[in-house]
Amino acid sequence: xxxxxHDGDDNSRPQPHTSPARSNPVFxxxxxxxxxxxxxxxxxxxxxxxxGLTVVLDQFAQERQFRGGGPDEGWPRxxxxxxxxxx
Numbered sequence: 767x768x769x770x771x772h773d774g775d776d777n778s779r780p781q782p783h784t785s786p787a788r789s790n791p792v793f794x795x796x797x798x799x800x801x802x803x804x805x806x807x808x809x810x811x812x813x814x815x816x817x818g819l820t821v822v823l824d825q826f827a828q829e830r831q832f833r834g835g836g837p838d839e840g841w842p843r844x845x846x847x848x849x850x851x852x853x
Contacts, residue, residue, distance in 0.1 A: 792814055792821050807823070
């Protein structure tokens with residue numbers, strides 16, 4: 767019988783997969799039920815961005831991409847396109 771030498775590290779366990787710093791964007795879709803709900807979704811999106819994730823959110827796109835306007839194709843089609851951009 768051979769005794770295993772354990773120094774606290776168990777290299778036989780699979781290590782979690784670490785990917786490059788770049789990750790897929792997170793697309794947030796939600797029902798526009800109320801201003802309060804809209805604000806909660808934005809708060810979540812801001813917290814995800816603060817954690818280093820790329821967030822796709824209509825509110826962000828309206829401000830950052832469309833300068834207060836909207837996409838030529840309309841928000842429903844824009845949303846479907848964004849949802850389809852994931853891997």
